Amino acid sequence: MQSTYFKRFRMEADLGLAQTASALPPGYRFVAWNEAMIDAHARTKFWAFRDELDAIVFSCLGSLDGCRRLMREIRGKSGFLPAATWLIARGSTPESLQWCGTIQGVAEKHGVGMIQNVGIVPGHCGLGLGRCLVERALAGFRMHGLGRAGLEVTVDNARAMRLYQRLGFRRTHTVYKVVEAATPQPALELAGSML
Numbered sequence: 199m200q201s202t203y204f205k206r207f208r209m210e211a212d213l214g215l216a217q218t219a220s221a222l223p224p225g226y227r228f229v230a231w232n233e234a235m236i237d238a239h240a241r242t243k244f245w246a247f248r249d250e251l252d253a254i255v256f257s258c259l260g261s262l263d264g265c266r267r268l269m270r271e272i273r274g275k276s277g278f279l280p281a282a283t284w285l286i287a288r289g290s291t292p293e294s295l296q297w298c299g300t301i302q303g304v305a306e307k308h309g310v311g312m313i314q315n316v317g318i319v320p321g322h323c324g325l326g327l328g329r330c331l332v333e334r335a336l337a338g339f340r341m342h343g344l345g346r347a348g349l350e351v352t353v354d355n356a357r358a359m360r361l362y363q364r365l366g367f368r369r370t371h372t373v374y375k376v377v378e379a380a381t382p383q384p385a386l387e388l389a390g391s392m393l
């Protein structure tokens with residue numbers, strides 16, 4: 199087995215400071231959580247993460263089944279917060295509807311609201327949707343009376359790092375995620391094992 203270490207920051211932001219909410223670009227809208235939305239979150243997560251670095255760091259993000267499992271796990275947490283869990287959609291008819299972004303929030307002990315995964319589907323990135331989703335989740339944490347927001351991010355994920363820093367998140371800890379990958383066996387060994 200070969201191990202790769204991914205450096206990740208735990209970051210936190212103070213929710214005490216008043217924040218202005220950025221407006222979504224024309225044509226996009228927020229969709230609030232309800233139980234029927236769980237699969238839309240899972241599918242949006244999958245399309246947002248499937249070709250990204252975090253799908254290597256967390257293999258579940260690279261498959262639709264994995265994203266469905268992850269959504270069920272997040273939904274099942276005791277601190278799951280509907281007010282910090284949002285989708286962004288575009289299009290108003292069933293034929294034109296596109297799910298463009300997803301975020302989920304969970305209240306932890308000690309008054310910290312944890313952002314689980316923020317994902318914007320390629321084709322909708324760079325338009326400010328990620329910023330709007332995080333701001334919306336932070337507003338949900340505030341409504342719930344939480345004092346701080348937290349998240350974890352892979353340091354090499356430059357877009358995500360920039361987004362969080364601009365929104366006031368600062369590093370509190372550094373952690374390493376170990377990913378084990380099976381070492382490819384040399385051709386001769388493989389051939390031998392098939393004899």
Ligand SMILES: CC(C)(COP(=O)(O)OP(=O)(O)OC[C@H]1O[C@@H](n2cnc3c(N)ncnc32)[C@H](O)[C@@H]1OP(=O)(O)O)[C@@H](O)C(=O)NCCC(=O)NCCS
Pocket residue numbers: 246247250252315316317318319322323324325326327328329330350351352355356357358360361364
């Ligand atoms: C990270 C992610 C959520 C950002 O969403 P987004 O909608 O593209 O981001 P925004 O348009 O709101 O831009 C946020 C900031 O990132 C910057 N940014 C956007 N695209 C960028 C790029 N290609 N390179 C560097 N910075 C970029 C923007 O300039 C903006 O900074 P600013 O406020 O200083 O102008 C999105 O790219 C994504 O879903 N990535 C894949 C999944 C992922 O890695 N999620 C994060 C897990 S921790």
